[in-house]
């Protein structure tokens with residue numbers, strides 16, 4: 001019988017995008033939908049980037065070198081140097097977004113049947129990529145009450161088996177906004193060096209850190225051989241469609257593996273690289289990023305304060321990225337709630353789309369009363385969206401109470 005592979009058949013689809021058809025239907029029915037479900041920034045892509053694309057010195061739109069145009073790699077190296085991270089262009093490859101970067105990292109670190117440790121809740125595509133590569137995700141469960149910081153290192157060590165090959169996380173993290181403290185990373189580094197594990201750190205939100213410090217994995221000298229940095233320009237310069245990022249490591253075997261993986265997929269996008277080269281050549285680029293960060297910080301504060309007024313909401317102030325992961329103690333199935341908001345509810349013609357929590361976990365049953373909200377809308381819209389969300393929660397709880405009474 002003709003059938004697709006077991007691995008693709010098992011893929012769940014993204015919890016962030018799965019409900020999109022319901023949002024389309026809601027809009028068709030005339031509702032305004034506040035999209036708090038997806039991390040697509042609303043900020044215009046910097047002019048210098050767009051001009052770099054427009055003025056790209058291209059007659060033939062050819063493949064770029066597999067590891068990226070030399071100038072792009074040099075521009076990335078200068079960018080890291082501005083954070084005190086010394087890299088050689090040979091230690092870095094340009095990728096098709098961070099998505100390809102963490103895919104390469106998993107492929108480089110793991111064989112089928114191996115295990116990878118990931119703090120949960122995590123960015124769901126890690127789980128999908130692990131699955132299609134035959135790698136088992138072993139979750140390190142973190143809790144909202146701890147601000148999603150890591151549990152004690154002894155607990156993490158107990159999860160390590162002879163199949164464990166790597167620890168993977170985003171920092172600052174999607175979906176929780178946690179920015180790991182240096183001591184936490186040093187704890188992981190100790191485990192990694194003692195147990196020969198790669199440490200894969202996905203850092204697309206580096207500048208979007210409001211409290212604490214974004215510590216890059218490449219700044220831990222003890223991880224010279226173990227660290228793999230994954231990066232992306234998608235979020236920091238609002239260029240998700242550029243599909244551009246990079247992967248860096250000081251381990252020569254890792255670099256050689258990535259070189260080969262890069263060759264078998266040919267090349268990263270040419271136009272976008274010219275955009276990035278131009279952006280990073282602009283002497284004011286740090287200020288451009290800084291203005292965006294100030295906007296997200298203010299949105300975070302606004303959203304956090306507004307959510308705090310919802311009865312039953314349990315939340316901690318995120319330290320970075322542009323997400324908040326919230327528990328609503330009055331619900332027990334956040335997927336059903338997310339559907340309800342799109343199909344059965346509106347307040348004066350408006351509703352809110354949230355990302356249900358369960359898809360961000362590997363542990364069965366976790367996240368069922370949690371949702372991820374992205375603060376990628378202007379503040380007035382965020383305030384309005386929270387009012388709609390509050391009313392939606394009330395309506396959902398009342399509807400369920402009525403249904404229970406009827407069943408009785």
Ligand SMILES: Cc1ncc(COP(=O)(O)O)c(C=O)c1O
Pocket residue numbers: 039096097098099100123170173174202204231232233234240243244245
């Ligand atoms: C932690 C994390 N890594 C990677 C990505 C994807 O990045 P890219 O657009 O560069 O593929 C995202 C997107 O939301 C993300 O949140």
